Amino acid sequence: MNTFKVEFFRLYDRKIASGEIKFSELGISKEEFTMLCTDSDFIFGEDKVSDLCKRMKLTQEETERLRGSLQSI
Numbered sequence: 454m455n456t457f458k459v460e461f462f463r464l465y466d467r468k469i470a471s472g473e474i475k476f477s478e479l480g481i482s483k484e485e486f487t488m489l490c491t492d493s494d495f496i497f498g499e500d501k502v503s504d505l506c507k508r509m510k511l512t513q514e515e516t517e518r519l520r521g522s523l524q525s526i
Contacts, residue, residue, distance in 0.1 A: 499523065
């Protein structure tokens with residue numbers, strides 16, 4: 454199972470590259486994004502992850518994978 458960070462960036466990169474979403478639509482600050490990139494212990498809470506799933510327009514399967522990656526911590 455992928456870590457949250459790996460799963461998030463896999464989905465994020467694909468959605469950004471396809472033009473489906475923009476960073477400004479995610480509802481996260483630049484500081485939070487930087488922490489996610491640089492701090493191996495940083496993780497969003499479950500409520501924030503639920504919000505990200507909606508904002509990123511994830512499918513049910515993608516949502517389950519991202520939420521499931523929280524369990525790997």
